[in-house]
Amino acid sequence: MTLSAAPGLTQARLPSWRRILRRAPVSFHIGAAILIVHAAVAVLGPWLAPYGISQMGTGIPLSGMSWAHPFGVDQLGRDIFSRVIHGSHIVLLLALSGTGLGVAIGSVIGLLSGYVGGWIDNIVQRLLEAVISIPFLVLALLAIAAAGPQLAGSPLLVVLVVALVYAPRVARMARAAAIEIATRDFVTVARLRGEGAWSVMRREILPNASSVLLVEFALRAGYAPVLIGSLGFLGFGMRPPTPEWGLMMAENRALIIISPITVIGPGLALASLVVGLNLFTDGLARLIGRTAPRNQA
Amino acid sequence: MSAALGPKLVEVSDLSLAYLHEDRPLQVLFGVTFSIAPGEVLGLVGESGCGKSTVAYQLLGYRPPSARVLSGSVRLSGVDLLTLSRAELDRLRGNRIALIPQNPASALSPGMRVGRQVAEVLTAHRRASGGSAPKARAAELFEAVGLPEPRRIGRRYPHELSGGQQQRVAIAMALACGPDLLVLDEPTTGLDVTTQQQIVALLAELRRRKRMAMLYVTHDLGLLAQIADRVGVMYAGRMVEVAPTGILFSQPRHPYTRGLIASIPQIRPGERLGKRLRGLLQRDELPPGCPFQPRCDFAEAACAAELQVLEEAAPGHEVACRRWRALAPPAAVPATLRAEPTEAAPLTPLLALDSLVVTYRAAGSVFAKPVAAVRGVTLAIERGETLALVGESGSGKSTVARAISGLLRPSAGQIRFGGEPLAGLLRHRPRELRRIIQYVFQNPDASLNPRMRVGSILARPLEVFFDAAGADLRGRIARALDDVRLDESYAERYPDQLSGGERQRVAIARAVVAKPALLLCDEVLSALDVSVQANILDLLKRLRAEHHLSMLFISHDLAVVREIADRIAVLFRGELCQVGPSRVVFQAPMHPYTHALLMAAPSGPAAIARPVEAGEPGPLRPASGQGCPYAGRCAWQAGAICEREPPPWLEAGNGNRIRCHLSLSELEARALWRAEPRQVEGAIRPAEGRATP
Numbered sequence: 001m002t003l004s005a006a007p008g009l010t011q012a013r014l015p016s017w018r019r020i021l022r023r024a025p026v027s028f029h030i031g032a033a034i035l036i037v038h039a040a041v042a043v044l045g046p047w048l049a050p051y052g053i054s055q056m057g058t059g060i061p062l063s064g065m066s067w068a069h070p071f072g073v074d075q076l077g078r079d080i081f082s083r084v085i086h087g088s089h090i091v092l093l094l095a096l097s098g099t100g101l102g103v104a105i106g107s108v109i110g111l112l113s114g115y116v117g118g119w120i121d122n123i124v125q126r127l128l129e130a131v132i133s134i135p136f137l138v139l140a141l142l143a144i145a146a147a148g149p150q151l152a153g154s155p156l157l158v159v160l161v162v163a164l165v166y167a168p169r170v171a172r173m174a175r176a177a178a179i180e181i182a183t184r185d186f187v188t189v190a191r192l193r194g195e196g197a198w199s200v201m202r203r204e205i206l207p208n209a210s211s212v213l214l215v216e217f218a219l220r221a222g223y224a225p226v227l228i229g230s231l232g233f234l235g236f237g238m239r240p241p242t243p244e245w246g247l248m249m250a251e252n253r254a255l256i257i258i259s260p261i262t263v264i265g266p267g268l269a270l271a272s273l274v275v276g277l278n279l280f281t282d283g284l285a286r287l288i289g290r291t292a293p294r295n296q297a
Numbered sequence: 298m299s300a301a302l303g304p305k306l307v308e309v310s311d312l313s314l315a316y317l318h319e320d321r322p323l324q325v326l327f328g329v330t331f332s333i334a335p336g337e338v339l340g341l342v343g344e345s346g347c348g349k350s351t352v353a354y355q356l357l358g359y360r361p362p363s364a365r366v367l368s369g370s371v372r373l374s375g376v377d378l379l380t381l382s383r384a385e386l387d388r389l390r391g392n393r394i395a396l397i398p399q400n401p402a403s404a405l406s407p408g409m410r411v412g413r414q415v416a417e418v419l420t421a422h423r424r425a426s427g428g429s430a431p432k433a434r435a436a437e438l439f440e441a442v443g444l445p446e447p448r449r450i451g452r453r454y455p456h457e458l459s460g461g462q463q464q465r466v467a468i469a470m471a472l473a474c475g476p477d478l479l480v481l482d483e484p485t486t487g488l489d490v491t492t493q494q495q496i497v498a499l500l501a502e503l504r505r506r507k508r509m510a511m512l513y514v515t516h517d518l519g520l521l522a523q524i525a526d527r528v529g530v531m532y533a534g535r536m537v538e539v540a541p542t543g544i545l546f547s548q549p550r551h552p553y554t555r556g557l558i559a560s561i562p563q564i565r566p567g568e569r570l571g572k573r574l575r576g577l578l579q580r581d582e583l584p585p586g587c588p589f590q591p592r593c594d595f596a597e598a599a600c601a602a603e604l605q606v607l608e609e610a611a612p613g614h615e616v617a618c619r620r621w622r623a624l625a626p627p628a629a630v631p632a633t634l635r636a637e638p639t640e641a642a643p644l645t646p647l648l649a650l651d652s653l654v655v656t657y658r659a660a661g662s663v664f665a666k667p668v669a670a671v672r673g674v675t676l677a678i679e680r681g682e683t684l685a686l687v688g689e690s691g692s693g694k695s696t697v698a699r700a701i702s703g704l705l706r707p708s709a710g711q712i713r714f715g716g717e718p719l720a721g722l723l724r725h726r727p728r729e730l731r732r733i734i735q736y737v738f739q740n741p742d743a744s745l746n747p748r749m750r751v752g753s754i755l756a757r758p759l760e761v762f763f764d765a766a767g768a769d770l771r772g773r774i775a776r777a778l779d780d781v782r783l784d785e786s787y788a789e790r791y792p793d794q795l796s797g798g799e800r801q802r803v804a805i806a807r808a809v810v811a812k813p814a815l816l817l818c819d820e821v822l823s824a825l826d827v828s829v830q831a832n833i834l835d836l837l838k839r840l841r842a843e844h845h846l847s848m849l850f851i852s853h854d855l856a857v858v859r860e861i862a863d864r865i866a867v868l869f870r871g872e873l874c875q876v877g878p879s880r881v882v883f884q885a886p887m888h889p890y891t892h893a894l895l896m897a898a899p900s901g902p903a904a905i906a907r908p909v910e911a912g913e914p915g916p917l918r919p920a921s922g923q924g925c926p927y928a929g930r931c932a933w934q935a936g937a938i939c940e941r942e943p944p945p946w947l948e949a950g951n952g953n954r955i956r957c958h959l960s961l962s963e964l965e966a967r968a969l970w971r972a973e974p975r976q977v978e979g980a981i982r983p984a985e986g987r988a989t990p
Contacts, residue, residue: 185744189807191723192702193761194731203757207748 020287028283034276042089049082054241058082062259071265074252080262084269087243091273094155094244095224098162103217106167110174111201111209115182125175128168136165137230144236153239158228165227166220173216177209211288218284222277229270245270306477306510307333307356312369314351316361325351327534328369330607335477336508340525340542342518342557344826348534353480353514355379357394358386373478392422395471399483401463405455411466412436412451418473438469443499461492465499472503479511485520489690489853494897497523516826519561522546527613530554533588536607540614550616552593552624560831561856574828587618595624645716646677647847648701648815654709655693655700670696671871672926673710678815683841683848685862685879687855687894693871694851698817701849702736714815732762735808739820741800745792751778751803752788758811773810780843781806781836798829802836809840816841816848822857834860855894859883864952867891870926877953886964888955889933896969925958933967935959 041048050068051058059066059073066072071080113124131139140161144152151157181187182205190200206213229246231237233253238244240251245266252262314326325348333339341349354360355371358378371378373394378386390396398404406414415438416431418424424434432451439447442465455463464484471479481500485493501524504511513525521528521542528545530538530553538551549555556574574592584590584601593600597620605617618624655671671693678684686694699705701712703723712719714734720726738744745754755774759765765773775785781802792800801821808816818837822830838861841848852858858865858879865882867875867890875888882891925931928939935958947955957964 185738185740186746188704189736189738189744190757192704192731192736193758194723194726194728195757195761203749204746208746210748 024287025283027279028287031276031278031280031283034272035280038088038092038273038276041085042092045085045088049085051079051082053083053086053243054078055082062255062262064259065261072259072261074262075255080248080252080265083243083248084245084266087245087248087266088269090155090238090242090244091225091228091270094158094162094228095221098159098228099166099217099221099224101159101163102166102220103170103213105163106170107174107206107209107213108201109167110171110176111178111205112197113171114175114178115187115201115205116197117179117182121175125172128171131168132172136227137234140165140227140231141234141236144231153237155238158231158237161231162224162227166224170213170216170220173212174209177212178205181205181208215281215285215288218277218281222274222281225270225273225277304335305332306335306337306374307512308370308372309352309355310370310372312352312355312371313367314355314360314369315365315367317363317365322365324367325534329531329534329536330369331529331536331539333478333510333512335510336504337527338504338511338513338525340513340515340521340528341531342515342521342528343531344828345516347531349514349531350482352531353482353512356478356480356512357390357396388422391418391471391476392474393476394478394480395474395476397464397467397471397479397481397484399486401467402455402460404467405463407455410452410454411458412439415439415451415466415470415473418470422474424474434473435469438473439466441472441503442466442469443495444469459492460488461495464488464492464496468496468499468503472507475507477510479509481511481513481515483515484513486515486517490855490894491689491897493520500524518557518827530557533583535588535605535617537589537605537618538614538616539607540616544611544614548614550610550614550621550624551589551618552595553589556592556828560828574831595620647680647682647715648678648849649713649716650674650676650697650701650710651713652710653697653700653707653712655696655705656708669708669871671700674868674871674873676866676873676876678847678849680814681845681847682863683850683861685850685852685858685865686868687852687858687865688868689853689894691870692868694853694868695819696871697868698736698819698849698851701815702734702817703731728762732758732811733814734817735811735813735815736817737801737804737808737819737821740824741792741797741804742824744804745800747792749791750788751790751792751795754792754803755788755807755810758807762811777806777810780809780840796829797825798832801825801829801833805833805836805840809844809846812844814845814847816846817851818848819851820853822852823854830857837861867894872926873956874927875953875955877949877955878951881949881951881953885968886949886955886961887968888927888957888964889931889959889967890927892968893932925956933959933964 055078057077058079059069059077061073061075061077063069064072069079069081071084074080109124109128113121134142143161143164144157147157147160178201187200187204190204195203225245228237228244229249232244232246232248233250235247235250238247240247248266249263252259256263309332310330312326312329313324315322315324317323329348329352331339341352343349351364356373356378358371358381360366366379369379373389378389381389405411412432412435415435419431419434435451436447439450444450444462444465450458450462455466458466468484484500485496488496497520500511503509504524511524513521515521518528525542527539527541529536530545530551532553538545538549538554540548540550545554546558549558553574560574586603587593587596587600587605590596590600600619603619605619607615607617610616610621653671653674653676654669656669674693674697676684676697686697688694696705700707701719703719703721703726706721712721714730719730723731745751752774755777756765756770759770759773763773774788778785778787783799783802783806787795787799787803792803795803801824805821821837822833825833834857837848840846848861850858850862862879865875865877865879866873867882867888869890874890875882883895887895924940924942925944928934931939938958942958944956944958947957947961949955949961955961955964959967
């Protein structure tokens with residue numbers, strides 16, 4: 001009758017990460033599986049791909065789908081499937097580092113601005129709003145134009161542009177989190193010790209905002225490949241012959257009637273990455289929401 | 298007692314229930330059995346986590362999805378609620394059984410006018426239908442629960458009402474269908490003392506008029522003395538003692554009940570009855586026998602092995618303790634005035650407030666008139682002295698502490714520390730001054746960073762104030778933990794792995810490691826359980842002695858203040874009413890507001906018979922800064938002069954100063970409160986006896 005008294009019935013406690021994973025929603029697992037496949041392809045790409053990055057004459061140009069060329073062959077006779085695989089790490093690295101930089105800059109600006117408050121916060125917020133009001137593609141093109149021709153086509157520029165687009169949006173989220181956390185008494189205690197804004201932000205506020213920022217990172221990372229692809233498509237991102245997916249779609253778009261798979265192939269790769277990242281983010285957000293400390297009844 | 302005989306309205310028998318907690322069943326109720334007769338009030342008391350709320354929700358047929366009933370039944374007029382379908386329960390709930398929740402702010406829908414919320418209950422149970430009938434009935438209910446302007450208040454949204462008014466709306470909602478049984482889950486816990494007293498008076502009056510049965514769940518035993526016919530004491534999911542209220546207080550049989558009663562802070566001077574509770578309920582380490590055995594002062598080895606069941610100690614008095622015969626009921630301790638050291642000759646006070654004024658500007662508007670939260674407060678704290686600041690919520694107590702700490706800048710007046718003026722803003726104060734004044738907050742959940750280990754939390758002040766590092770730092774952290782009687786291993790834990798009392802200990806340790814001269818304690822006990830409160834109070838007293846601390850102790854609880862303070866200052870709406878040594882403040886003559894506070898405080902067995910206004914206090918006068926702040930709410934008001942002229946300070950002797958227009962002799966004549974302690978039993982009246990005029 002007494003359940004808790006019978007030791008045989010009580011399950012041994014699983015290690016904490018396994019318990020957390022068991023509670024994760026399905027979307028988290030599916031998203032994680034897709035991302036693992038993408039990561040594996042990115043790392044093992046050169047060994048997996050049947051042909052080289054710019055190897056020409058692999059088949060009859062524009063011959064369409066076949067077992068030898070699942071994504072077809074482009075005008076120059078390059079195997080699109082191999083190029084998609086070779087490009088995988090480029091897309092992933094650009095997306096993650098651009099997002100990472102954007103979240104880092106945005107967090108610092110947002111957390112400090114939210115904690116300090118007052119007129120400083122007001123000015124910072126108006127500036128951020130001004131930047132956010134510019135559509136992100138226009139903002140990205142403005143930044144690329146301003147950077148000048150020396151940097152054009154460099155991966156660093158793409159990373160900086162992604163960061164520039166995301167930082168203000170992340171900053172607003174971070175600020176909202178900081179304002180909520182700053183009202184708690186432990187922040188007041190730190191102020192009473194005479195600690196400066198930087199120290200309070202780093203020690204007291206950032207650890208408590210980390211779950212918000214983590215979700216923010218994952219969410220933004222999910223859209224970054226699209227942004228990078230758009231830039232590539234418009235010819236403002238990476239330069240040919242880089243096997244960046246958006247750029248490949250742009251290169252082959254004239255041929256879309258003759259051999260649609262050359263455009264759809266890279267598009268599928270991009271779409272699966274974005275879907276994977278979004279499912280993962282959605283699951284992560286719900287997981288964090290559920291594992292947050294609950295009130296004791 | 299009508300309770301013992303006659304048909305029962307509610308019969309709970311052998312109820313056992315478990316929660317599935319992280320895939321592991323955790324049993325929270327063990328064979329709980331009790332009954333409630335029609336029109337009877339049963340109080341259910343125990344520390345948090347004892348299962349009392351779980352029992353209460355079973356009477357509503359409510360179980361969270363993770364709960365599993367292992368055995369037993371819950372019968373309402375013979376029908377087992379545990380077997381009813383959802384639809385059948387829906388017909389009962391709100392109709393024959395109603396709940397008054399702990400927090401009305403979250404129980405009322407924020408986007409719906411309160412009148413409609415009450416009308417909704419009526420239409421749902423088809424007690425009133427059509428156009429204006431439900432609204433008219435709602436207005437009647439609002440009148441019955443003493444809300445002002447019952448016809449108009451229904452148009453308000455919950456956030457436009459005060460906490461007390463919200464609870465009255467929740468009560469009106471519960472009463473709407475004239476239920477047979479009211480389940481009250483800590484209905485006054487979130488309210489301040491005066492409001493709490495009004496709500497309890499209202500409940501007692503409603504019960505007399507409507508003859509409803511009630512299950513009153515609370516951790517506050519003192520409150521039950523005023524309303525319950527019988528009290529059931531729960532511990533670790535078991536009922537350990539059930540007795541009529543008067544008997545329970547005068548002859549508690551179970552050691553746990555005795556500990557609970559002894560843990561009630563006493564306003565009246567005198568020794569406590571017996572010893573307080575020690576230790577904490579540790580669910581993981583319960584012996585197979587009596588769950589209270591590890592904390593029991595009377596335990597024998599056999600107690601741990603043998604399961605205790607309720608047996609009748611006297612008619613209507615059941616106790617689950619195998620040793621109850623061996624334990625003589627504690628004798629009523631003759632109450633004597635505590636010997637207090639005579640005050641030393643005044644030196645330079647450690648801290649002096651001189652006509653302190655703090656104003657807030659209403660947020661969001663540059664043109665809003667600043668509101669004075671504290672007006673003209675002049676106070677001093679001597680070295681080694683504990684000064685208590687007492688008043689209801691919103692009286693400006695915390696504002697004073699915040700101004701001293703530098704969080705708020707005074708708009709006028711001066712704060713002097715050790716004779717030197719203190720800079721208004723924190724950033725203008727040198728490190729030494731920031732160290733020497735330390736602040737302990739009300740709620741340790743909020744004042745400890747949940748993402749920091751206890752060790753890091755304690756390390757910060759040591760690093761900032763003493764530049765401590767390495768082995769020196771670790772040694773100091775260990776000593777700090779030892780100082781508040783926590784094990785060294787706690788340094789590795791996160792705050793959410795600690796109990797509420799342990800968290801408050803860490804918060805206190807963090808303040809004390811800075812080696813302060815002045816400790817500002819802002820309601821440090823009010824978020825804690827009664828038994829934990831007693832422990833923390835003892836801890837503060839010991840630290841005060843060991844570290845030669847002066848304290849500003851802010852509280853709304855006069856009983857706690859009586860225990861720790863050397864002097865008491867009473868604050869009302871930002872102005873001082875009375876200042877004096879604590880043993881004198883509780884004697885006549887006293888300020889009318891101090892008197893009202895004392896009369897409103899639930900002080901357990903010593904609660905005295907008195908008529909209490911069940912109505913909501915009248916609207917507060919706009920604080921014009923003229924006249925007496927208490928004018929308009931004062932029962933002893935002298936006349937128009939109270940509203941026109943600020944009252945003078947009267948010297949009542951022994952350092953007792955009162956600010957009132959009435960003369961000392963008039964004040965003395967009006968006070969109903971008497972400092973002479975009565976015999977404890979003599980003070981207990983059964984709730985019914987009091988209810989009849």
